[in-house]
Amino acid sequence: MPYVPHADEDIRQMLAVMGLDSIDQLFDHLPANVRLGRDLDLPLGLSEEEVRGWFRCAAARNHGQGELVSFLGGGVYDTVIPAVIDALVSRSEFLTAYTPYQPEVSQGTLQAIYEWQSFICRLTGMAVANASMYDGATALAEACAVAVHANRKLLVVLPATLNPRWARVVRTSMRGSGIQVSEAPAGPQGTIDPDALKKLLASAPAGAFVLPNPNYLGLIEPVDDLAAIAKAAGATVIAAVNPVSLSLLKTPAEYGADLVVGEAQPFGIPCGWGGPLLGFLACTDEQKRRIPGRIVGRTVDNRGNNGYVLTLQTREQHIRREKATSNICSNQGLNMMRATIYLSMLGAGGLAALGEANRVRIEALRTRARAVAGVTIPFDGPVFNETVLRLPKPAAEFRAFARSRGVLAGIPLDGVAGCGANDLLVAVTEKRSAAQIDQYGALLAEFAAVGGKGK
Amino acid sequence: MMSEDVKKPSRWLGELPGSVFDKGGPGRRGLTFARWEGAPAPELPAGLRRAAPADFPALSEPEVMRHFTALSNLNHHIERGMYPLGSCTMKYNPRVNEQVAAMAGLADLHPEQDVADIQGLLGALLHLENALCEITGFAACSLMPAAGAHGEYLGMLVIRAWHQSRGDTARDEILIPDSAHGTNPASVAIMGMNPRTIASRPDGRIDLDALRSAVGPRTAGIMITNPNTLGLFENDIREVSRIVHEAGGRLYMDGANLNAILGKARPGDMGFDVVHMNLHKTMSTPHGGGGPGAGPICVAADLAPFLPGPRIAQAADGSFTLERLPRQDDTSIHAYYGNVGVCLRALAYILRNGSDGLKRVTECAVLNANYLRHQLKDVIEIEHAEGCLHEFVATGSGWKRDFGVRTLDIAKRLLDYGMHAPTVYFPLIVEEAFMVEPTETESRESLDRFVAVMKAIRIEAETDPDLLHGAPFHTPVGRMDEARAARDPDLRWMGPCNC
Numbered sequence: 001m002p003y004v005p006h007a008d009e010d011i012r013q014m015l016a017v018m019g020l021d022s023i024d025q026l027f028d029h030l031p032a033n034v035r036l037g038r039d040l041d042l043p044l045g046l047s048e049e050e051v052r053g054w055f056r057c058a059a060a061r062n063h064g065q066g067e068l069v070s071f072l073g074g075g076v077y078d079t080v081i082p083a084v085i086d087a088l089v090s091r092s093e094f095l096t097a098y099t100p101y102q103p104e105v106s107q108g109t110l111q112a113i114y115e116w117q118s119f120i121c122r123l124t125g126m127a128v129a130n131a132s133m134y135d136g137a138t139a140l141a142e143a144c145a146v147a148v149h150a151n152r153k154l155l156v157v158l159p160a161t162l163n164p165r166w167a168r169v170v171r172t173s174m175r176g177s178g179i180q181v182s183e184a185p186a187g188p189q190g191t192i193d194p195d196a197l198k199k200l201l202a203s204a205p206a207g208a209f210v211l212p213n214p215n216y217l218g219l220i221e222p223v224d225d226l227a228a229i230a231k232a233a234g235a236t237v238i239a240a241v242n243p244v245s246l247s248l249l250k251t252p253a254e255y256g257a258d259l260v261v262g263e264a265q266p267f268g269i270p271c272g273w274g275g276p277l278l279g280f281l282a283c284t285d286e287q288k289r290r291i292p293g294r295i296v297g298r299t300v301d302n303r304g305n306n307g308y309v310l311t312l313q314t315r316e317q318h319i320r321r322e323k324a325t326s327n328i329c330s331n332q333g334l335n336m337m338r339a340t341i342y343l344s345m346l347g348a349g350g351l352a353a354l355g356e357a358n359r360v361r362i363e364a365l366r367t368r369a370r371a372v373a374g375v376t377i378p379f380d381g382p383v384f385n386e387t388v389l390r391l392p393k394p395a396a397e398f399r400a401f402a403r404s405r406g407v408l409a410g411i412p413l414d415g416v417a418g419c420g421a422n423d424l425l426v427a428v429t430e431k432r433s434a435a436q437i438d439q440y441g442a443l444l445a446e447f448a449a450v451g452g453k454g455k
Numbered sequence: 456m457m458s459e460d461v462k463k464p465s466r467w468l469g470e471l472p473g474s475v476f477d478k479g480g481p482g483r484r485g486l487t488f489a490r491w492e493g494a495p496a497p498e499l500p501a502g503l504r505r506a507a508p509a510d511f512p513a514l515s516e517p518e519v520m521r522h523f524t525a526l527s528n529l530n531h532h533i534e535r536g537m538y539p540l541g542s543c544t545m546k547y548n549p550r551v552n553e554q555v556a557a558m559a560g561l562a563d564l565h566p567e568q569d570v571a572d573i574q575g576l577l578g579a580l581l582h583l584e585n586a587l588c589e590i591t592g593f594a595a596c597s598l599m600p601a602a603g604a605h606g607e608y609l610g611m612l613v614i615r616a617w618h619q620s621r622g623d624t625a626r627d628e629i630l631i632p633d634s635a636h637g638t639n640p641a642s643v644a645i646m647g648m649n650p651r652t653i654a655s656r657p658d659g660r661i662d663l664d665a666l667r668s669a670v671g672p673r674t675a676g677i678m679i680t681n682p683n684t685l686g687l688f689e690n691d692i693r694e695v696s697r698i699v700h701e702a703g704g705r706l707y708m709d710g711a712n713l714n715a716i717l718g719k720a721r722p723g724d725m726g727f728d729v730v731h732m733n734l735h736k737t738m739s740t741p742h743g744g745g746g747p748g749a750g751p752i753c754v755a756a757d758l759a760p761f762l763p764g765p766r767i768a769q770a771a772d773g774s775f776t777l778e779r780l781p782r783q784d785d786t787s788i789h790a791y792y793g794n795v796g797v798c799l800r801a802l803a804y805i806l807r808n809g810s811d812g813l814k815r816v817t818e819c820a821v822l823n824a825n826y827l828r829h830q831l832k833d834v835i836e837i838e839h840a841e842g843c844l845h846e847f848v849a850t851g852s853g854w855k856r857d858f859g860v861r862t863l864d865i866a867k868r869l870l871d872y873g874m875h876a877p878t879v880y881f882p883l884i885v886e887e888a889f890m891v892e893p894t895e896t897e898s899r900e901s902l903d904r905f906v907a908v909m910k911a912i913r914i915e916a917e918t919d920p921d922l923l924h925g926a927p928f929h930t931p932v933g934r935m936d937e938a939r940a941a942r943d944p945d946l947r948w949m950g951p952c953n954c
Contacts, residue, residue: 001815002807003547003739005898011819014826014899023818026825026842027719031690034725040718041589045809048551054806055799059560061575063568072565075790082486084520086557089743092534093527096548098875099745104930105531105870107471109744112526115475118948122509128946131745134601137790145645165790172787176612176647220503251505270557273576274566274791276601276747288944294745299940301933302925305471306951311940322640322650327604334743341523344475345485347513356496357488363496382503403569411567434493 002045065271069436070408071365073386073427074216075136075163076274077244079266080431085341094337099294099330103309104301109333110308113296116340123246123343124239124260125253126282130293132336133279133328136263137166140210140240141173142292142326143259143281147208147236148179150290155206157230159184159192160417161215162240170210182206186417190217190379190388194225201233209235211257214245217417217425218362218386219379223255231256243267243280245384247355252282259283259291266429268342269335278335288312292326357430358385361437365428368441374448378423386427388413391448395424398447405443466929472525476948479514529931530744531875537901539827541846541878541890542636542684544714544736549807552740552800561799566791570777577775580795581767583802588753590805590813591710591730592723595759595766598751599793603711606731606750607642607678609763612786613729613754614676614705615648616761620782626675626703630666634659634685634882639678639709648675658839659685659884661695670702680709681725682716684882684890685838686824686846689725696726705729705758713737714894715821715845718814728755738801749797763787819895820845823902827893830906834913835865838885846892848885855887858916860923862887865912867934868926872908 006014015021027035046054070078089095093108100106100113113131120129133139144156156174158167160183174181184200187193192215201209209230213221227237239252241262252260264278265271283291289312297311346354362385369375374392391398395412402409410426413419428437514522531538538545556562564573584596600606611629618626629643632655640650653665660683677699681689689695699706708722708730714737722730734740735748742748754762764783768776808816821844828837828847838848851862866876866889878890893902915922927933 001812001819003549004815004819004895006819006822010899011822014822018825018829023822026818026821029690029842030688030720031693033693034720036718036720036724040810040813042586042805042810042813045812046806048807051551051803051807052555055555055558055561055579055803058575058579059558061578062560062564063572064560064563065565066559066563068572070565072567074567076566078563078565080486080488082516084485084516088520088523088527090553091524091527092532093530094532094744095553095741096533097530097744098538098540098543098545098742102531102866102870102876103935104867104927104932105529105875106744107529107931108526109530111472111474111529112523112744114946115948117946118476119511121947122511125505128944134605134747134794135790138601138605138788163790168784168787169790172612172785175785176615177645178647246505246509248499249503249505254506270562270796271565272562272796273564273568273573274795275789276749276794276796277790288946295944295946297940298945299936301935303933305932307471307932307935309935309937309940311937311944311946314941322644324637324641324644327608327638327641327645328602330602330604330746330748332747333745334741335747337744341519342486343511344514344519344522345516346511347479347483347485348508348511349482349484349513350486350488351509351511353488354486357491359499360491360493360496364493367494382500399569403572408565408568430488433489434491437493 068406068408071410071426071428071440072408074411074425075165075263076271077266077427077429078271078431079429081268081270082345084345085268085338088341089334089337094334100310103307107307110296112337112340114298114308116336117296119340119343120280120282123243124282125251126260127285128288129280129282130291130295132331133281133293134332135277135279136261137169139261139279139281140166141170143238143261144170144174144208145177146287146290147238147259150287151207151236153205153207154178155180155182155204156208157182157184157200157206157235158210159212160186161192161217162210162212163216164416189381190219190417191215191221191381192226194222194229197226198229201230201235206233206235208238210238210240212240214242214384214386217379217388218383220249220382220384223250227255227257242384244354244358247351249384258287264339267339269338276332276335278332278339292328294331354430361428361432362387364434365426365437365440368437369444372441372444372448375444385429386425388419389424389426391422391424394421398424401447402443407440407443467931471931472522474948475522476512477951478522479512479518481513483513483515485514485516485519536873536875537897537905538875539877539891539893539905540875541892542711543878544892544894546739546894547896548739548741549804551807552803555803556796556799562796574775577767579802580798581769581775583798586805587732587751590717591753592721593753594756595762596751596753597762598798599763599789600731600750600752601789601794602746602748603731603733603750604638604642605788606752607638607709608646609786609788610707610729610731610752611643611646611648613758613761614707616782616785617758618675626673628673629675630669630677632661632679634683634884635678635680636684636709636711655884658687659683659882660687660689663691663694666695666698670698670704674702674704676705676707678707678709680711682712682844685848686843687839688844692725711736712845715817717817718810719817723755728758734797734801739804740797740800747794747797749794761786816895823893823895823897827891827902827905831909834909835889846890848882849889849891850885851887851889854916858920860916860920862889864923864926865889868912868923869908870927871929874905874908
C-alpha cells in the first residue's frame with residue numbers, strides 16, 4: 001500500500017504483541033448493523049505514475065490562463081507569481097506543519113503570521129489584522145457579524161456595486177442570525193449614490209455599511225463622502241478592498257473605516273478555479289477583541305527570547321464554544337505564507353511599481369477601447385485595474401468571439417449594478433503586455449465592425 | 456531502540472532570525488515587472504492617493520530566500536518527527552498530490568471561465584464527489600466548505616433549509632454531546648440555532664436516556680462525532696438515529712475521525728443524514744501550518760436540493776455541465792466552488808489508494824493506535840479498558856498526583872525529544888487529557904520510539920519533576936509568556952521589542 005510503512009510481517013508481529021492474530025479482531029466491536037460488509041465500490045489503487053497520467057489527461061481537457069490570454073477579474077486575477085514562493089512553501093517545514101498551537105516548535109509559522117499581520121496593517125493603515133480568512137467573501141461576512149454585534153443594530157447595508165458573489169455569501173450568513181440586509185443603489189456614475197445612501201440610513205439604523213473600493217465595476221468610490229455619511233448615521237464602516245490597489249490608493253484608515261476585508265489572492269496565489277484563496281481582515285484597535293480568526297502576538301519566553309504565540313484566544317471556539325465570535329478554527333496558512341513571501345519580495349520599491357503597472361495597463365486598454373466605433377466606457381470615473389466596456393452587441397457574444405481567438409475577454413455584467421447585456425467587466429493586471437492589450441483592441445474593433453449596430 | 460538515543464534530546468539547528476522589517480536596505484528589489492512598452496498613463500489624482508507609501512522593507516531575492524528558510528527551520532513538521540495529535544490525523548502528505556494540483560490546466564483556471572474550457576476539471580471534481588459519496592454512503596456531495604467548521608456550518612444550513620421547506624419553522628435546537636469539539640456548538644450558534652448540550656456517558660458515548668428526554672418538537676437535529684472524541688464507536692448509533700428521526704430531527708456527523716472507518720462502516724448506513732469530511736485529515740492534504748483545508752459535506756438524497764450550487768452534472772453526450780438549483784443561493788457560503796486545489800489533492804490520494812488502499816489505511820491507523828495504547832498502558836493511565844479505533848485518550852492525572860507533573864509538562868518535554876505534543880486537555884470530559892492518534896503512516900520503529908521516549912519521560916518525572924516543569928530546553932524558544940501576550944497585545948511590527 002502506497003503510504004503505509006508496514007509489511008505483512010510487521011503487522012503480524014504488532015498483532016502478536018497484543019495477543020491478536022488478525023487485524024479484523026480490532027474491528028470486532030463494531031455493531032453488525034452498521035458494518036459495510038463489502039469492499040468500497042471504487043477502483044483498486046493506482047501507481048503514482050498512473051495517478052499523474054490521470055491528472056495530465058484531466059488537465060489536457062482544460063484551457064487555463066497559461067494557455068489563453070486572460071482579461072478576467074471580478075475578485076480573482078491572473079498575476080505574476082515569483083518562483084521563490086513555490087520553492088519556499090514546498091519545504092516540509094511549511095507545507096506539513098500543524099497549526100502553531102505549540103509555540104516552542106512553531107516559531108517559523110508564528111513569526112510569518114506576525115509579519116503578514118504587519119504587512120496588512122501597513123497596507124491598510126489599520127492597527128490590527130488577523131492571521132487570514134478563507135477568502136474575501138467569508139471575511140466580509142464575518143466582518144458584518146462583528147459590526148452588528150458590536151453596535152447591536154441588526155441591519156447591514158450592502159451596495160449594488162459590491163461583488164455579487166460576495167453579497168450572496170453575506171446574505172446567506174446574515175439570514176440565519178436574524179440580521180437584515182438592505183441594498184444601497186448605484187448612481188449614474190457606477191458608484192454608490194450618496195443621496196440614496198443617506199436616505200436609506202435615515203430610514204432604518206444600520207449596524208454596518210460595506211464600502212467596496214474599487215467596486216465590482218472597477219471604479220474608485222467617493223470613499224471620503226460615503227464613509228462620512230455612514231459614520232454620521234452611526235454605522236460601522238467596513239471597507240472591502242482589492243489590496244493591490246492600496247499600493248496607490250487612499251487607505252481605509254484614511255477614510256475612517258472600522259474594519260477592512262479583502263481578497264489577497266493577487267499576492268502570489270494561483271487562481272485555482274477560485275480556491276483556495278486568501279481573505280484578510282483588519283480593524284481598528286477598538287475592535288480587536290471582537291474579530292474572528294487566529295491572531296499572533298509577540299511576547300517573551302522563559303529564557304528571555306522574543307517570540308510569538310497565538311493570542312486573544314478567549315474569542316475562539318475551542319475556548320468559548322457556542323459563545324465564540326465565530327466558528328472559525330483554521331486560517332489559510334500556506335496561502336498566507338505565499339502572500340507574506342510575495343509582499344517581502346515586492347518590498348517598498350515593488351509596491352509602487354506594481355500599482356503603476358496595473359494602472360498604466362488599464363488606462364491603455366481604456367484608451368484603445370474608446371477609439372473603437374460602437375464601444376463606449378459607460379462609467380468614466382477613475383479605475384485601478386478593471387473597467388466596464390459597453391459593446392454594440394451582447395457581451396456574451398464578444399466573449400465567445402474573443403475566446404475563439406485565444407482571449408478570455410471578461411465577465412458579462414447583465415443585471416449587476418444597473419448594467420445591461422452589452423456590458424463587460426475587463427481586468428488588466430501587471431502580467432499583460434502592451435501587445436496583448438493591442439490585440440484586445442483589435443478584437444473589439446473586429447467584433448464591433450462585423451454586423452455591429454453602432455451605438 | 457537504543458536507550459541512550461532516547462536520553463539524548465534532539466537539538467535544534469539554527470538560531471532566531473530577526474524580523475523581515477529589520478532586513479534589507481533602501482533601494483533593494485526582489486520582484487520586478489516587465490517593462491511597459493505602451494504610452495504612459497495620466498497621473499492618478501492626488502485626492503485618490505494614499506498620503507504616504509506603505510512602509511514595506513526592501514529586500515533582494517536572496518535575502519527573502521534566506522529569511523523564510525531561517526523561519527522554516529524553527530518549525531516542527533511531519534518529516535522531522537511524529538505528530539501524535541489526537542483528532543488531527545497528522546499523516547504523511549504524499550508529494551504527488553502537490554504535483555498534480557499545481558499542473559498547468561488545473562492551477563491556472565479562472566473561476567469565471569466557460570464550462571467548455573474546464574471539462575477536465577469538472578470531470579475530476581465530479582469523480583471526487585462520487586467517491587466521497589461512496590465512502591460515506593450518501594447520495595450527494597458539496598465541495599464548497601473551505602474547512603471542517605465551514606462544513607459544519609453548511610450542514611446546519613442545509614438541515615434548517617429542509618425543515619423550513621416543510622413549513623417546520625419551530626425547530627431551533629441542535630443537540631450536542633458534551634464530548635464534542637468546540638466548533639460544533641459554535642457552528643450552530645452563529646447560524647442562529649441553539650446548541651443544547653446533552654451529557655455523555657463517561658466514555659463519551661451518548662446517553663440514550665438523556666437523549667430521549669432531550670428530543671422534542673424543537674429538535675432540528677443532533678451533531679455527533681463518530682467514532683467519538685475518545686476514539687470509541689457509538690455502538691447504539693442506529694437507536695440514536697431512530698430516536699432523533701422519530702422526533703423529527705436530522706443527524707449530522709462530524710467526520711473528523713473518518714480515518715477510523717474507511718471501508719469498514721459508512722455514516723449513511725449508520726442512520727446519519729449529513730457528514731462533513733476534513734480532507735486535510737483523512738485524505739492527506741497538507742495542514743500548511745493551519746490551512747487551507749477543505750470540509751466537503753455529503754448528504755442523504757432528500758437533502759440534496761438544499762446544497763449550494765451550482766452542481767456538476769454529466770450530460771448524455773458525456774460532457775460536464777454546471778446546473779443551477781432553485782435553492783442554491785440560500786446555502787452558498789463561498790464565492791466560488793470551494794477549495795478546489797485541496798480537493799484535487801484529495802482525489803489524487805483516493806485514486807492512488809483505491810478501495811483496497813483506503814481500507815488498509817483504516818486498518819493500519821487502528822492497528823497503530825491499539826499497539827501504542829497497549830505499549831503505553833504501564834506508562835500512563837489509559838482512559839477506557841476496551842479497544843480503541845484510530846486514537847485513544849490517556850490521562851495524566853496519575854502523574855499529577857504522584858509526581859506533581861501535569862499533562863502540559865509531558866507535552867512540552869516530548870518536544871525536546873523531537874516529537875510534537877499530543878492533543879492535551881481535550882476532550883474536556885477527561886481530566887488532564889492526553890489524546891494520541893499516531894495515524895497509519897508511522898512505522899513500528901517510530902511507534903516504539905514514542906513508547907521509549909514516554910518511558911524516559913516517566914523516569915524523569917519520578918526523579919526530577921522540576922526538569923519537566925521547565926521543559927522544553929532544546930527548542931528554538933522556551934515556554935512563552937502567553938498571559939503577557941494577551942494582556943498587552945503586540946500584534947504588528949513597530950520595531951525591535953524592548954520586552
